[in-house]
Amino acid sequence: MNAGGAEKQALELPQELPVLPVRGLVVFPMAVLPLMVGQERSVRMVDEVMRGDRLFMAVAQENEQAQPAMPADLYSVGTAALVRQLHRNAEGTLQLVIQGLQRVRIVEWMHTEPFLRARIEPVPERPESGLEVDALLRTAKDLVVRLAEKSEAMPVEMARALARFDDPVQVSYLLATTLGADVAVRQELLEIDSVSARLRRLIEVMQQEIAVRDLEEQITSETQARISETQREYLLREQLRSIQRELGEEGGGELATLRQRFEEAQLPDEARRELARELGRLERMNEASPEYGITRTWIDWMLALPWGRRTGGAIDLREAQRILDEDHYDLDKIKERIVEYLAVKKLRDERGAGVSLAGAGEADHAASAGPLPQTPADEARREPILCFVGPPGVGKTSLGQSIAKAMGRKFVRISLGGVSDESEIRGHRRTYIGALPGRFVQALRRAEAADPVFMLDEIDKLGASYRGDPSAALLEVLDPAQNKNFVDTYLGVAIDLSQVLFICTANTLETIPGPLLDRMEVVALTGYTEADKLHIARRYLLPQQIRAHGLREDEVQLDDAALQRIIRDYTREAGVRNLERQVAGVIRKAARQVGEGAQVPIRVGADDLPAFLGRPRFFDEVAERIDRPGIVTGLAWTPVGGDILFVEAAMMPARREQLILTGMLGDVMRESAQAALTYLRSNARQLGVDPAIFLNQAVHVHVPAGAIPKDGPSAGVAMFTALLSLVTGRRVRPSVAMTGEITLRGKVLPVGGIREKVLAAYRAGIRTVLLPRRNEGDLDDVAEEVRREMRFVPLDSVDQVAPEALEERATWTPPAQPSPMI
Numbered sequence: 032m033n034a035g036g037a038e039k040q041a042l043e044l045p046q047e048l049p050v051l052p053v054r055g056l057v058v059f060p061m062a063v064l065p066l067m068v069g070q071e072r073s074v075r076m077v078d079e080v081m082r083g084d085r086l087f088m089a090v091a092q093e094n095e096q097a098q099p100a101m102p103a104d105l106y107s108v109g110t111a112a113l114v115r116q117l118h119r120n121a122e123g124t125l126q127l128v129i130q131g132l133q134r135v136r137i138v139e140w141m142h143t144e145p146f147l148r149a150r151i152e153p154v155p156e157r158p159e160s161g162l163e164v165d166a167l168l169r170t171a172k173d174l175v176v177r178l179a180e181k182s183e184a185m186p187v188e189m190a191r192a193l194a195r196f197d198d199p200v201q202v203s204y205l206l207a208t209t210l211g212a213d214v215a216v217r218q219e220l221l222e223i224d225s226v227s228a229r230l231r232r233l234i235e236v237m238q239q240e241i242a243v244r245d246l247e248e249q250i251t252s253e254t255q256a257r258i259s260e261t262q263r264e265y266l267l268r269e270q271l272r273s274i275q276r277e278l279g280e281e282g283g284g285e286l287a288t289l290r291q292r293f294e295e296a297q298l299p300d301e302a303r304r305e306l307a308r309e310l311g312r313l314e315r316m317n318e319a320s321p322e323y324g325i326t327r328t329w330i331d332w333m334l335a336l337p338w339g340r341r342t343g344g345a346i347d348l349r350e351a352q353r354i355l356d357e358d359h360y361d362l363d364k365i366k367e368r369i370v371e372y373l374a375v376k377k378l379r380d381e382r383g384a385g386v387s388l389a390g391a392g393e394a395d396h397a398a399s400a401g402p403l404p405q406t407p408a409d410e411a412r413r414e415p416i417l418c419f420v421g422p423p424g425v426g427k428t429s430l431g432q433s434i435a436k437a438m439g440r441k442f443v444r445i446s447l448g449g450v451s452d453e454s455e456i457r458g459h460r461r462t463y464i465g466a467l468p469g470r471f472v473q474a475l476r477r478a479e480a481a482d483p484v485f486m487l488d489e490i491d492k493l494g495a496s497y498r499g500d501p502s503a504a505l506l507e508v509l510d511p512a513q514n515k516n517f518v519d520t521y522l523g524v525a526i527d528l529s530q531v532l533f534i535c536t537a538n539t540l541e542t543i544p545g546p547l548l549d550r551m552e553v554v555a556l557t558g559y560t561e562a563d564k565l566h567i568a569r570r571y572l573l574p575q576q577i578r579a580h581g582l583r584e585d586e587v588q589l590d591d592a593a594l595q596r597i598i599r600d601y602t603r604e605a606g607v608r609n610l611e612r613q614v615a616g617v618i619r620k621a622a623r624q625v626g627e628g629a630q631v632p633i634r635v636g637a638d639d640l641p642a643f644l645g646r647p648r649f650f651d652e653v654a655e656r657i658d659r660p661g662i663v664t665g666l667a668w669t670p671v672g673g674d675i676l677f678v679e680a681a682m683m684p685a686r687r688e689q690l691i692l693t694g695m696l697g698d699v700m701r702e703s704a705q706a707a708l709t710y711l712r713s714n715a716r717q718l719g720v721d722p723a724i725f726l727n728q729a730v731h732v733h734v735p736a737g738a739i740p741k742d743g744p745s746a747g748v749a750m751f752t753a754l755l756s757l758v759t760g761r762r763v764r765p766s767v768a769m770t771g772e773i774t775l776r777g778k779v780l781p782v783g784g785i786r787e788k789v790l791a792a793y794r795a796g797i798r799t800v801l802l803p804r805r806n807e808g809d810l811d812d813v814a815e816e817v818r819r820e821m822r823f824v825p826l827d828s829v830d831q832v833a834p835e836a837l838e839e840r841a842t843w844t845p846p847a848q849p850s851p852m853i
Contacts, residue, residue, distance in 0.1 A: 044111050044133065048088040049076045050147035051112075052100035056319055057217035058089040058110045060131045061201060062208040065324045065464075068125040072099055076146035077114070077125055085114040088135055088151060091218050102140045102147070108154060108222045111135045118465060128464060131204075134221065156200055157224045167230040168199050174237040175206060181244040182315075203229045211317030212236050243274055286314050292334045299338065302524045306333050329461055332468060333522065335476050341530065342480040343440040346377040351437035358433045359426055360570060361563050361814075365419075368554055369434060372417065416509055418490070418535040418548075421556030422672035422787075424606020427536040428486060430556075434534065435484035443474045448489035453499025456508065458521035468521040471508060471528065482530040490547075491537035502544045509533055509550045539670040557786045558605030558672050560793065560814050561598050568594045572611050576618045585632055587621040589614075592637040600647035601640070603794060605672025605787065617643045657765040661757035663836070665749030666770040666792055666800070667741070668784030673791030675768060677735055678746065680753040685729035694734030697742025700750075703772065704732045707751035710777050710829065711758070718833070720758050730754070745782035747773035748801065751829050752836050761837040768792045769801035769836065771826060779826040785809035793817050801826055801835060 051073055058064070068077055080087050090109035097104040116128035134154040141148045172194040179190035189209065196202050207220045207229075216236060223229040250270060293310055313326045351373050355366040419427040428444065435442035450456075450470075458469035467473070474485060493502050507513045514528040535551055537543060559567065569591070577584055597617075602609040620643045621633040635643060656662060661680040666673065690708055692701050708730060715722040732750060734741055748771040756763050770788050772780040781803045789810070792800050804825035810818060824835050 044086070044135065044151070044153060045084075047141060047148060047150050048086060048111060048135070049080055050088045050090055050105070050109075050137070050149050051076060052092050052105055052147070053089050054092045054095050054100075055214060057091045057207075057214060057221055058112055058129065058131045059204045059208045059217075059221060060110055060133055061204045062131045063115065064129065064208070064319075064321055066127040066129050067324075068127060069123075070099055072146045074123070074125055077117070077127065079146070081114060081117060086132075087112060087114070088137075088149065089129070089131070090137070091214055093218075095214070101143065102137075102149075105137075106218055106222075107137050108218075109135060109137070110221070111151070111153075116464065154224070157226065159199070159226050164199050164227050164230070167227055167234065168197075168202060171202065171206060171230050171234055171237070174234060174241065175209075178210075178237055178241055178244070181241060181248075199226045199230065203233060206233050206237075208319070210236055211240070211319065217319075247274070289313070289330060289334070293330075296334055297339050299525070299527075302333065302338065305524050306330065325461055325466075329522070332472070332476070333524075336472070336526070337475060337479050337481045340480055341482045343438050343482050346373050346380075346438055348374055348377065351434075354437045355430075355433050358429060358436075360567050361559065362426065362430075362556065365430070365554055365556060369417075369430070372415075373434075373437065415552040416533045416535065416550055418537060418543075418551035418553050419556055420537045420540055420553055422538060422558060422605040422670065424604060424608030424611075425556040425558060426606075427556060428488060431484060431486040431534045431536070434532070438484065438532070440532065441478040441480045441483040442486065443478045443483050444486045444488055445470050445474055446488045447501070448492040449494060450501050451494030451496040451498065453501050453504045454520070456501050456504035458519040461521050461523075466521055468519050471517070472519045472522065472526065475526070475531075481527065482532070484532045484534060487533060487535045489537065490535045491539055491542045502547050505547055506550070509547070541670075557812070558790050559607065560790065560817055561595070562816055563814070564598045564607055564610055565591060565594055567607050568598070568610060568614060572607065572614050573618075576611070576615045580615075580618045580622045582618065582622055582625060586625055587618060587631075587633045587635070589617065589635045590637075593617075593635050593640060596637040596640055596647075597644070599794075600649055601644055603649045605790065613644060657763055660760050660762050661753055663749050663753040663756065663763045664765075664768040664792075664795075664797065665746055666768050666788035667743065667745070668787050673784060673787030673789070675791055675795050675797070676741070678749045678753045679733045679735065680750075680757045681731045681733075682724075682728045682757060683731070684727060686727070688725055688727065689729045691729060691731040692733075693731070694736070695740045696734060697740065699742050699744050700734075700746050703744070703747040704750045706773060706775055707747055707754055710773065710775055711751060711754050713775075714777065718755065718830070720755075724758055744772045744780075745770045745784075747771060748779060748826065748829060748832065752832050755833060756837055759833075759837065761833075761840070763836050764799070764838060766797055767799045767801065767836045768795075768797045769832070771801070771803045771806075773829050777829045779803045779828060781805040786812040789813050789817065789821070793821060798822060799824065799835070801832065 051068070053066070056066075068074055076087065088109050089112045090105045092100050092104055093106050094100070094104040110131045111133045112129045112131050114127055115130050118126040120126060134156075135151040136154050137149045138152050139150040141150060175190045175193055176187070179187045193202065193205055193209070196205065203220075203226055207217060210233070212220075216232075220229055220232055223232065247267075247270060251267065289310060293306060298306065309326055309330055313323070313330065316323050316326065348370060352366070352370055355369060359366065419430060421427060431444075432442050454469065456469045456471065458472060459466035471485070475481070475483070487505075490505075493505075495502070507517060508528060511529065514531075516525040517528045518525050540548060540553065573589060573594075574584065577587060594614075597613050598610060601613045604610070617635055617640070621635065624633055625631060641647070656677050657664065663678050665676050665678050667676050668674075690705060692704055696704070711718065711720070712722065712725055715724075732753065748769045751773055752763060752769060770782055770785075772782055774780065785802060785806050786809065789800060790813070798820065799822045801824045804827050807823075807825050810823060824831075826832065
């Protein structure tokens with residue numbers, strides 16, 4: 032407050048200010064309070080002041096029924112105020128936090144449109160001191176403490192804090208802001224120039240309020256022994272309404288609506304007790320109190336949640352299979368796992384509820400058997416949380432939508448990418464300005480059902496900061512043993528999330544914390560073949576884009592050859608997201624031609640694509656890159672799918688033997704290169720290489736695209752092959768790619784990501800892949816059509832590489848003796 036007072040004294044007000052009519056409220060200097068603005072004229076005024084110095088004049092309405100208020104409906108004395116914070120609600124209203132600065136008086140109205148504006152003059156304070164002022168100040172401080180002890184609307188801590196202020200002007204304004212009084216009384220306090228007179232009036236108001244509280248306590252004590260609990264509550268409410276009517280503070284309409292919603296809501300016992308207590312406090316609270324808006328918002332959130340409201344019906348497995356087949360091409364194993372998941376849930380729901388699944392001939396036996404027995408372990412065990420992992424554009428989110436459609440539930444997507452604040456999960460404490468519940472409570476409110484399908488998108492991109500670790504908070508949400516009583520910090524009551532079906536998506540498992548990953552069942556979506564993409568483009572992407580661009584299906588035609596060329600020459604990805612963009616680009620050009628009156632249908636063939644999409648972005652670069660010994664095609668796994676990379680090796684004279692590694696290689700790939708060179712030198716004669724070739728030579732291994740960091744335990748075979756090709760002078764076959772790690776004994780170790788790497792080789796036109804023998808089983812995950820067109824060579828040792836990867840004849844002869852140093 033002292034800082035605010037200093038700012039007020041230093042502030043030089045302009046001669047004119049926009050005027051904001053305030054209904055049911057008087058803004059005092061030095062007060063900081065929230066304000067809701069909803070009228071179009073007032074919203075326009077706030078937007079105008081936010082573009083400037085944020086200053087305006089807040090004036091109470093004398094005629095509270097006027098809407099919109101005109102100059103004749105307003106008092107002439109108000110308060111110059113400053114907008115401290117602004118928040119726009121979805122419905123177009125504004126939530127402000129304002130600070131009162133100085134009393135001002137309207138001298139002349141300048142205009143009323145598009146909003147009120149007036150010429151003003153400051154109303155200075157009349158400084159006073161002496162024994163009388165000291166006595167009045169002490170009396171006011173004592174009374175406010177007594178009033179706080181009798182009224183829940185004013186916490187005792189706030190009253191004691193007010194008692195520590197010594198400035199009579201400051202104390203008078205703080206008391207006027209805090210006390211509950213009607214608008215006329217508060218406006219009277221604002222217009223009083225003498226601080227001693229203002230303190231006297233405040234003392235009168237507080238004494239009247241204390242007398243009312245004493246009378247209320249007396250009435251309660253006299254009638255408590257003679258009436259039941261329900262009658263007592265009814266009588267107290269009627270007494271409170273009568274007192275509020277006498278003081279002009281009745282807010283019956285809004286509070287009555289809240290009370291009715293509370294009575295009709297199907298709430299759990301704990302939530303009902305907390306809500307009843309807070310609703311009672313709200314009914315006794317002054318609307319001008321800063322806590323009023325906080326409590327009102329909390330009650331709105333509690334009543335808006337779908338307590339026990341369900342939308343999901345019985346699960347039809349055949350219908351679920353039909354929906355999955357209709358929405359997604361291929362992904363047979365993924366869809367099979369989803370249907371199995373739904374089947375287990377169907378049986379658990381039906382048999383757990385006592386519904387027999389026996390046939391007609393077994394009805395009597397089923398009825399006598401009753402529901403499946405439940406044990407504590409059964410109660411704690413819930414359906415697994417599916418986590419779809421794969422590169423972008425393979426259909427992870429749309430699979431979740433299909434599951435929700437098959438179950439008849441609401442679908443809500445919650446994006447977790449970049450979330451680094453634990454409060455985003457658990458919610459903020461409601462004492463903070465602008466506090467909100469966590470994302471899960473907000474999603475429940477949007478879903479309007481207690482059993483929606485929550486898609487937790489990009490769970491691998493959660494962050495952590497000084498605000499906490501969101502992944503740790505997610506453990507409670509996703510743990511079936513805990514989420515039945517999940518407590519959001521903002522609401523402060525237990526919420527049942529056990530009916531929510533959680534599905535997660537991620538691009539990679541590497542960045543998901545171990546405890547969080549342990550609660551999920553990973554379902555991998557690795558990518559599509561060219562044939563899959565052709566079918567997806569024909570059945571889904573092309574019709575969707577035609578409709579999205581306002582065309583009819585008979586107005587534009589793309590043949591399969593054009594789609595095939597888009598897939599090969601304009602996209603190179605595991606999913607279909609870029610393919611959809613390129614198809615959209617073709618359709619946009621066609622839509623323009625139709626709009627300009629071109630003859631339909633617009634036919635687009637493979638040869639027409641450069642005119643629609645420009646030059647091709649990808650081409651078969653393997654044959655061009657593998658043009659000399661020492662270059663080999665390797666296979667790599669990335670979070671967005673498999674990819675090919677080239678490993679290049681060269682030798683040059685040097686004063687001492689050394690290994691040079693470039694291309695932003697990580698420690699693991701550096702060690703792979705060192706191991707490959709060591710094995711080659713130690714087994715040179717067995718491999719048909721003259722050991723003297725390495726004398727006084729520097730070996731340089733480079734992986735192009737040097738600006739991209741590279742690392743991983745699968746480049747050993749490729750690096751050995753590049754070195755072997757270099758020293759033997761035999762070029763590597765362009766149609767061969769390889770993966771695998773090696774040891775110093777030449778053994779080939781298994782690696783991960785085989786399906787992604789094979790698909791990357793297939794997209795690049797490579798038809799022979801060398802891989803570790805222990806990875807042969809992973810080829811079952813590769814589409815059968817890809818396996819038919821490709822040849823796979825399993826390796827136990829790198830000694831098997833040369834016959835399969837190197838050409839028979841050398842293209843150059845390596846020096847038999849070390850070159851002289853220059």
